[in-house]
Amino acid sequence: MRKTRKSWLLMVSLIFVLATALAGCGGGKTADPAPATPPAANGDSGEKKDPPAEGSDEGKWVLGEKPLQFTAYAHYEGTDFPKWESVPLGKYLSEEKQVKIDVIAANGAHKQKLSAMIASDDLPDMIWTDRDDPMILSLQKEGKLVAFDPWLDKYPNLKTWMGDLDLLRHEDGKIYRFPNWYSSNPYGTAGYVVNKKIYDELGQPPLETTDDLYNYLKMVKDKYGDSIVPFEPHRAQDRQGLGVLYTAFGEQLSYSNLKANLLAVPKDGKLTPLLTDPTFREAQKYIAKLYREKLISQDAFSQTEDMVKEKVMTGRVAVFAGSSPTDIASKAQIELTKDDPNGGYFMIWPIHKPGLDKNKMTAGTYTSFGWNAAHITTAAEDPEAIFAFLDWMTGPEGMNVQFFGPEGKNWNGFDENGQPNFTENYDREEVTKISSENSPWQLVGNTSYIDPAKWKYMSTLPPEEQQWEVRYQQTVTWPTQLNVTEFVGLDAPPNSDEDIIAKSVDELFLEIYANSVMAKSDEEVDQILDQGNQSLMDLGYQQLLDFREAKWHANLEKQKK
Amino acid sequence: MPQATTEQQPSPISRQPKVHNKSLFRRLLKQWDVQLMVLPGVILVFIFAYLPMYGVITGFMDYSIFTGSNIFDNPWVGFKHFEAFFNAPEFERIIRNTIVISLLKFFIGFPAPIILALMLNEVRHMFFKRVIQTITYMPHFLSWVIVAGFVIAMLSTENGSVNMLLQSVGAIDEPINFLSLKQYFWTILISANVWKEIGFNSIVYLAAIASIDPALYEAADIDGASKTKQIYLITVPSIMPVVIIFMILAIGRLLDAGFEDILLLASNPVLRPVADVVDTYVYRVGLGANRYSYGIAIGLFKSVIAVFLLTIANYAARRSGNSLW
Numbered sequence: 001m002r003k004t005r006k007s008w009l010l011m012v013s014l015i016f017v018l019a020t021a022l023a024g025c026g027g028g029k030t031a032d033p034a035p036a037t038p039p040a041a042n043g044d045s046g047e048k049k050d051p052p053a054e055g056s057d058e059g060k061w062v063l064g065e066k067p068l069q070f071t072a073y074a075h076y077e078g079t080d081f082p083k084w085e086s087v088p089l090g091k092y093l094s095e096e097k098q099v100k101i102d103v104i105a106a107n108g109a110h111k112q113k114l115s116a117m118i119a120s121d122d123l124p125d126m127i128w129t130d131r132d133d134p135m136i137l138s139l140q141k142e143g144k145l146v147a148f149d150p151w152l153d154k155y156p157n158l159k160t161w162m163g164d165l166d167l168l169r170h171e172d173g174k175i176y177r178f179p180n181w182y183s184s185n186p187y188g189t190a191g192y193v194v195n196k197k198i199y200d201e202l203g204q205p206p207l208e209t210t211d212d213l214y215n216y217l218k219m220v221k222d223k224y225g226d227s228i229v230p231f232e233p234h235r236a237q238d239r240q241g242l243g244v245l246y247t248a249f250g251e252q253l254s255y256s257n258l259k260a261n262l263l264a265v266p267k268d269g270k271l272t273p274l275l276t277d278p279t280f281r282e283a284q285k286y287i288a289k290l291y292r293e294k295l296i297s298q299d300a301f302s303q304t305e306d307m308v309k310e311k312v313m314t315g316r317v318a319v320f321a322g323s324s325p326t327d328i329a330s331k332a333q334i335e336l337t338k339d340d341p342n343g344g345y346f347m348i349w350p351i352h353k354p355g356l357d358k359n360k361m362t363a364g365t366y367t368s369f370g371w372n373a374a375h376i377t378t379a380a381e382d383p384e385a386i387f388a389f390l391d392w393m394t395g396p397e398g399m400n401v402q403f404f405g406p407e408g409k410n411w412n413g414f415d416e417n418g419q420p421n422f423t424e425n426y427d428r429e430e431v432t433k434i435s436s437e438n439s440p441w442q443l444v445g446n447t448s449y450i451d452p453a454k455w456k457y458m459s460t461l462p463p464e465e466q467q468w469e470v471r472y473q474q475t476v477t478w479p480t481q482l483n484v485t486e487f488v489g490l491d492a493p494p495n496s497d498e499d500i501i502a503k504s505v506d507e508l509f510l511e512i513y514a515n516s517v518m519a520k521s522d523e524e525v526d527q528i529l530d531q532g533n534q535s536l537m538d539l540g541y542q543q544l545l546d547f548r549e550a551k552w553h554a555n556l557e558k559q560k561k
Numbered sequence: 562m563p564q565a566t567t568e569q570q571p572s573p574i575s576r577q578p579k580v581h582n583k584s585l586f587r588r589l590l591k592q593w594d595v596q597l598m599v600l601p602g603v604i605l606v607f608i609f610a611y612l613p614m615y616g617v618i619t620g621f622m623d624y625s626i627f628t629g630s631n632i633f634d635n636p637w638v639g640f641k642h643f644e645a646f647f648n649a650p651e652f653e654r655i656i657r658n659t660i661v662i663s664l665l666k667f668f669i670g671f672p673a674p675i676i677l678a679l680m681l682n683e684v685r686h687m688f689f690k691r692v693i694q695t696i697t698y699m700p701h702f703l704s705w706v707i708v709a710g711f712v713i714a715m716l717s718t719e720n721g722s723v724n725m726l727l728q729s730v731g732a733i734d735e736p737i738n739f740l741s742l743k744q745y746f747w748t749i750l751i752s753a754n755v756w757k758e759i760g761f762n763s764i765v766y767l768a769a770i771a772s773i774d775p776a777l778y779e780a781a782d783i784d785g786a787s788k789t790k791q792i793y794l795i796t797v798p799s800i801m802p803v804v805i806i807f808m809i810l811a812i813g814r815l816l817d818a819g820f821e822d823i824l825l826l827a828s829n830p831v832l833r834p835v836a837d838v839v840d841t842y843v844y845r846v847g848l849g850a851n852r853y854s855y856g857i858a859i860g861l862f863k864s865v866i867a868v869f870l871l872t873i874a875n876y877a878a879r880r881s882g883n884s885l886w
Contacts, residue, residue, distance in 0.1 A: 111848050119629045134851060142627045229719055237830055298718040302740035302829040494851055503850045510830040518741065518831065539650065
């Protein structure tokens with residue numbers, strides 16, 4: 001026994017000695033190259049031969065003149081860039097214009113992947129993610145991002161099409177992000193999609209007010225029972241259809257009030273708590289009533305996106321609402337009308353509470369800078385070339401190539417408004433294919449340019465031949481989206497007090513939100529929300545509101561300028 | 562390390578001859594050819610289990626990811642993150658859920674494969690036994706993503722097969738929203754776990770049963786022992802050493818209440834009060850919210866308790882002569 005213990009002691013101490021030794025080695029190994037090599041040199045694209053042409057001032061980067069190769073990484077859950085050469089845009093650019101992009105894939109673990117790349121100081125040249133992703137804020141703070149300011153005039157497309165760039169600036173006053181789908185006009189597709197077949201079978205009752213909706217859903221439930229979901233809100237933890245229902249209870253009511261990065265109601269220049277807001281409560285009581293009477297999908301909070309898709313694609317929903325219901329519904333439209341030309345879906349004007357002005361309903365929100373943004377890191381060997389390339393992509397030529405293919409086939413030259421001249425060889429099916437295949441690589445979309453260009457062609461077609469979603473964008477969804485640009489960038493810096501509060505407030509809010517939807521009575525809704533508000537306050541919700549309010553006011557100041 | 566030496570009589574799993582009076586080094590040298598085979602495993606364990614362990618000291622620092630592996634550039638903060646965890650509003654329910662789910666998994670998930678093995682052992686029809694064995698161990702090879710997908714689809718209220726079955730036999734009038742009601746969650750979680758792992762875990766017990774000397778059963782038969790008696794008096798005692806070793810290992814993992822299974826099955830925020838455990842919390846807060854030091858501190862706290870539990874379990878098991886060390 002004693003012998004055994006002794007040998008164990010020996011073994012354990014040996015392991016510790018070895019561990020220390022190896023740990024020392026490991027530390028030294030990684031610490032060594034960091035100071036020796038500047039950040040630019042540790043990119044893995046050793047094939048690049050040309051030195052950066054920054055020295056000469058005339059060295060303006062022009063597409064196709066010399067090779068450009070860089071690494072790109074999409075920081076999104078479950079979304080990686082497809083291989084560059086696998087999409088028409090990448091095939092054309094790599095074959096004809098010497099632009100090659102190497103994809104860095106997260107393979108489903110994006111948070112781990114980016115953390116690992118930062119910790120090992122092996123950053124991709126370009127990171128494409130949400131505009132205000134906390135990791136991007138940290139990267140900027142640590143000086144790992146490249147500011148675009150010196151090149152904004154040299155390559156002017158972003159400045160031309162985006163207009164005011166002030167709200168894009170980070171705290172140090174510089175611009176580090178290249179926005180995607182920025183626009184000065186409303187866009188977005190939040191709203192309600194209605195199953196046409198069921199609507200016809202029920203005698204096309206009015207569907208305008210919340211009462212109409214309730215009655216209609218009851219009719220659906222009575223007639224079809226369990227076989228049809230009366231109201232499908234998509235994944236309710238992301239608000240989606242339930243958030244759209246919330247907007248029915250006020251004029252110009254913002255869907256974004258429910259989003260994690262706001263969670264407040266702006267009122268008279270102040271941010272007030274959401275859970276005590278009378279309009280929110282009214283909406284929650286209405287939603288809870290629908291849920292209780294099984295008019296809303298009972299799986300709303302537990303289902304996966306695939307389950308939602310399956311229901312919509314097979315026409316098993318009567319009303320489908322969400323922050324972008326057309327994504328699924330436009331595909332379902334094609335499938336369902338194959339068998340039955342009168343089937344499919346149509347969009348309705350957003351529902352409103354009786355007494356409100358229906359023309360002031362806003363089912364969704366948009367900001368002038370879209371959703372995602374491209375960021376260039378200090379790992380890039382020639383950041384100017386990457387910026388210039390992105391600027392080419394967002395300009396008229398780049399946008400046209402992405403949507404209509406290379407110049408010459410479907411389009412040729414520009415008209416007096418700068419829009420493409422479509423040729424006689426214009427092939428509609430090919431164009432649809434090109435633009436949908438390119439869509440994962442549309443990094444820096446330019447809505448203000450491409451929407452009129454698409455519409456230029458579409459408007460020459462009779463209405464029934466127009467694309468389903470494009471038709472409703474023009475007539476329903478675009479006029480009913482609210483501009484919430486003033487509320488962007490209210491996030492606190494990572495690991496600050498407010499950031500930690502925001503995370504726990506968001507988590508708890510979701511729990512309270514779901515509980516209030518499943519409440520048994522109006523009184524219970526009130527009770528859950530009262531108690532919930534108290535719990536949020538205990539977590540420091542008020543401090544968060546004050547912080548966000550100050551940032552919001554700063555945004556308003558910037559906008560006034 | 563493979564020498565499990567005890568002063569009692571050798572158990573089936575420690576059959577090495579007792580060598581007490583030579584030094585460890587001499588003994589190792591003598592069987593160098595055998596030790597050579599162990600070496601790759603030792604190196605592997607060392608590199609992937611021991612070496613990364615020095616990172617736990619970041620639990621006592623404010624770790625910034627930008628310092629990379631130069632972890633000593635970070636400021637020391639002592640027990641700040643541990644205190645923050647103990648004072649977190651979620652602390653109580655996380656600990657409670659971790660303990661409850663772990664104990665449920667232990668008391669149901671641990672004996673289940675033993676019972677299955679005992680039952681399979683009594684099946685005389687070879688073909689039937691093989692089929693059952695194959696069917697029960699297959700789910701082990703499915704990832705939790707797939708299993709959770711099955712479970713969610715089966716339990717959904719719209720077109721969920723469980724609800725349809727219950728409705729068609731008249732057990733319920735309205736579909737039950739299984740995945741949104743707190744009272745069902747633990748049952749669902751444990752059942753899914755048992756379903757997934759029961760067959761695979763029973764293999765080792767079946768092997769242990771197979772090694773029992775048939776003469777024992779024959780003798781019992783002659784003495785007139787019934788089938789049930791034979792199970793209690795021969796099978797169970799014979800596989801006891803294996804059961805105890807696996808029980809010690811299970812106790813070591815006791816606080817691993819689960820991670821993927823809970824993360825995937827409890828996507829509904831309503832379930833968080835019954836589903837949030839240490840590991841899911843570490844993942845959400847540590848990785849999701851980039852509070853690395855905080856996550857590491859909680860992970861370390863959990864590991865310390867696990868080591869403590871393992872030591873106690875081993876101490877208790879040593880009395881039966883089947884301890885790990």
